[in-house]
Amino acid sequence: MSAALPLAEAQAELLKLAEPLPVEQVDTASALGRYLAAPLNARRTQPPADLSAMDGYALADAGRTSWRVIGESAAGHPFAGPLDPGEAVRISTGAVIPGGADAVFLQEDAARDGETLGIAGDPPRAGRHIRRAGFDFREGDRLLEAGARIGPAALALAISAGHASLPVRRRPEVAIIDSGDELASDPADCSPHQIPASNGPMLQAMLSALPCVTRRLGPVPDRRDALAQALDEAKTCDLIVTSGGASVGDHDLIRPALTDWGAEIAFWRVAMKPGKPLLVAGRGRQLVLGLPGNPVSSFVTGFLFLLPLARALLGAASPLPHSCRALLGAGLPQGGKRLEFLRARWDGEHVVPLAEQDSSGLNALAESNALIERPAGAAALGAGAPVRIFPLQPAAVA
Structure with missing residues (x-):
């Protein structure tokens, strides 16, 4: 049995397989x-000409104490002609500065009597309240x-x-297959031996933050012929995502079904918790991502693998999720044998791990808005210690 890959290595291997889709x-x-x-x-150049940043008067010779108002420059309707020293025009925000004007005098600082403009507040200063042509960007700028x-x-x-x-x-076409005899398609009609099929809708919802075309197939029963039919229905998709059945139990049939289908397994175990039984395969340009069946495991691996894979297919320069540092709001015990991602609440400064960390606990997952990355064998930490976290909202940003 091959050793489980470290997370960073597994993500790197995954992204190597993700060739960006054709351009449109x-x-x-x-x-x-x-x-x-x-x-x-x-x-083009923005702004294309010198523009007024405020409502007021465009002045020629800002050092004077009075001016003669000879017209108006409004947004979209520039004053025709230049100004001579001692002349001014009424001007609105975004309007073109006439030639010869060297300042915009704020309306609230001006005193106007007919066509004569004087000073009632702060005097005008040369260059004030003028947005120069090209200050934002110029034609040809990257x-x-x-x-x-x-x-x-x-x-x-x-x-x-x-x-x-x-x-x-091009938008990637993604098929989502959740498999397992225990899954019920109708959450309102669920027998005691069944659970509602929630992973498929959850993964589809995660992908909705990205411009993907998604469709669900399933839930699919634990039979190779049923999985073969589902894979055949997804044969034109760029990416196939499965949930459940990626391990090595008697009823875990994803790997043999993929082999029958002609896919080549790239890797299938990652040294992380939750989410160890994760599978990556390919058939031609098609990629297959097999996620665990436990809902928290499916969400965490979807966040760390599915979303980056979709971003890579879309041509993102930085497809991996964003992380940052936060201060613990409560202590953490020593880390376990594997890299672990703890569901947590983050207030923008302090992060507190939730008490429930079971991989089937949807209640705690829904309550969390961040994942705390806990390295394998990490030392115990007290409140106030810095940790690396992954904010969970918004999931599409990268």
Whole structure:
């Protein structure tokens, strides 16, 4: 029996198999959540001209004490012509600064009598309240690198930079198969010897934070012919995710079913808790990720393997989950023989491990918003000690 892989090695091996999907061009406004397949350069300058940052008056010769108002510059309707010394125009936020103007005088500091403008508050200063042309970016500037995630701000940036469409990777098609004779498809009609099939919907919900096309197959009974049929139904998918049956018991049939299907097993054990029986396989360009059946194990391995794999297929530059440091709000005993991920509550500074850490405990999982990484054999820690954590929300960000 092969030795279980360390987590970092297993993740690295997984991502080696994840070749980004083909590139397609999509409308920029609909690219939210996708990852750039090429660097993004500005096609225009922003702002394209000197603009007013405030409502007030654009002045020529800010050192004077009075000016003559000769017109107006409004957003989208610039004043025609330059200003001579001693002249001013009424100006609104975002309007073009006329030629010859060297400052914007705030409306609340100005005193106006007909066409004469004087000072009622702080005097104007040269260069004040002017957004210079190109202060944000200039045509040709590199704005985003390939693999950057297109969030709301990046989407607005791309549009402002003159891009009506963007190159992104095709959405991965993902089939989710939960297997086990004990699984009931209807949670409202569950016999005493059954449990509701919750892993499939949970994994589908986790993937919903990413631009994936998902479909569920199952629950599938513990029979090789049933698993073969499910795999055949998923034969056009980029990624097949199974839950349950990835171990070596008499009823754990994922590995032999995959072998029958023509898949090659890359690795199937990872030295972590929860989640040791994890399987990775491939058939051509298709990838198979076999997750444990216990719901907490399925969630944790989904967070650490499924989501990074989906991000990699989408072309993410950094597909692995984000971690940070936090201070323990309660002590921890010495670590066990394997790397462990503890469900915990985090308030942004202190993190407290939950009392229940059983791999079937959905109640504690739903209560947690972070995972504490506990190295194998780690020394006992007291409250206030720093630990590495993985925030669980939002799961898609990377």
